[in-house]
Amino acid sequence: MTAPNGATTVRPSSGAEPIGPLLVRPRRRSIGTVLLFLLVGAVLVIGGLTLRSGLGAPTPVLPPPVAALKLTARGQVEPVSHAKVGTLSGGVVASLAVQTGAQVDEQQEIARIRGPNGTEVLTAPWRGTITSVPVHLGDTVLAGTVVVTVGDLTRLRIETTDVDEFLIAHVRRGQLVRATVDALDQVEIVGRVSSAALRLQTSSGGDEHYPVVIDIVGTPMNLVPGMTVRLDFGPE
CATH class of the missing domain: 2.40.50.100 (RNA polymerase II/Efflux pump adaptor protein, barrel-sandwich hybrid domain)
Known part of the structure; x- marks a missing residue:
């Protein structure tokens, strides 16, 4: 039975005295539950801010791995002098x-x-x-x-302007290089890096490169200035 003030009363059984109004109080949430809700909300807010900032940030450009990088370049035979x-x-x-x-x-x-x-x-x-x-x-x-x-055709060397910023990291002075001469039926010769530029240079055509000079170890017959070669700077 509901009392005029909104409280709930319990009717006594026959022969018993009235007990009086019983108030039904609303349940209180425990402190642990409230803290849990606050913690979840904080995590969601921080995660949203992080995701939003990540979408606007530029993606860093990484150099290709060494295994996937082709350590090759084109060069040309020139006289030393x-x-x-x-x-x-x-x-x-x-x-x-x-x-x-x-x-x-x-x-x-x-x-x-x-x-x-x-x-x-x-x-x-x-x-x-x-x-x-x-x-x-x-x-x-x-x-x-x-x-x-x-x-002076008695001493020849190979000059290349085909070395970019990724390849120059794998070129050092004194390094042995394999060179394939296209005009001589793919004959392979060996050279040694005598100089490698430390600063990027720009050609007349606007291409950026690191000039590299390679001394030929033993000049083969019929090798003349102007011939193009394919250089391999891979592991010896």
């Missing part, structure tokens, strides 16, 4: 005494340039082989133009 012979005054190419592949001695006449102040005689700086003649008889050339290049 070579010189570019050019005109100081400019003018008209009046004579060309040599052709590509010709042998020249030190101070041998190479070409004559007829300029405004007379005729300029160009000579070989030392004994070697003419590796290129980029001008023709009768051409008008400016001051500083290269007329011929001379190289």
Whole structure:
């Protein structure tokens, strides 16, 4: 039975005195339950903030693992000693005494340039082989133009500008390198790294690279300047 004030009363059985109103109080949650709810809420809030910040953060770019990185590059055979012979005054190419592949001695006449102040005689700086003649008889050339290049073909090396920032980390001075010559039916030669740039350089075409020079160990027959090779910097 419900009393006027909202309390619940219990009717006594026959012959018993009334007990009086019994108040039914609401249940109280234990302190442990409240703390558990607070802890779960804090975890959810922290997790949400972490996830939100992680979505906006940039993903770091990692270099490929060594096992997946191809330690190869392209290179070109060049003389160890070579010189570019050019005109100081400019003018008209009046004579060309040599052709590509010709042998020249030190101070041998190479070409004559007829300029405004007379005729300029160009000579070989030392004994070697003419590796290129980029001008023709009768051409008008400016001051500083290269007329011929001379190289010492008794000593050759490999130069490469195909080494990037990942590959340079695996290149060291004195390291043995395997080189495959495409023009000689894939013949393989051995070289040793003589120099490796420590700073990144930019070519005229805008490509960034680390120049590396490799001395050839024993020059094979028919190997000439200008031939391309495939270099392998992998484990020896």
